[in-house]
Amino acid sequence: KIVLVTPEIPYNTGAIGRTCVALGLELILIKPYGFSLDEKAVRRAGTRYWQHVQLSEYDTWSDFLADRKPAHDSIYCFEEHGTQSFYEPDYQHDCYLVFGCESSGLPSEIIESMKDRLFNVPMRSTVVRSLNLANVATAVIYQAMRPQLGG
Secondary structure (H helix, E strand, C coil), X not given: CEEEECCCCHHHHHHHHHHHXXXXXXEEEECXXXXXXXXXXXXXXXXXXXXXXXXXXXXXXXXXXXXXXXXXXXXXXXXXXXXXXXXXXXXXXXXXEEECECCCECCHXXXXXXXXXXXXXXXXXXXXXXXXXXXXXXXXXXXXXXXXXXX
């Protein structure tokens, strides 16, 4: 399951939704969004696949936790300053891959409560501060699903 917390850029959400459709994953969105899900940019990035996205929405992170009741160790949060590489974990089959918004990442409440569950996508260059959310999510998704995809 892919969780986007307060996504801001419709193209990224659409592209991640398309990846979810390709791999049979649920896309969970936590409000508020920086766009409307009806925007052309979301549909354009998801192309004709957006209608097939298994989409769930929550008003807050707390609502998501209360409804889903995920085990702490089934949550993997991805942050630029995560202390562990995304290559390290053995991802659980039914896990939640959590990404923050494009401009500021995950909210401090999530970072504080998930300190031991923060991962990063390593970068070699000091020139690049961060990667595009859709690119990071796709890299993480494929790494997490590697055993299931025959990698």
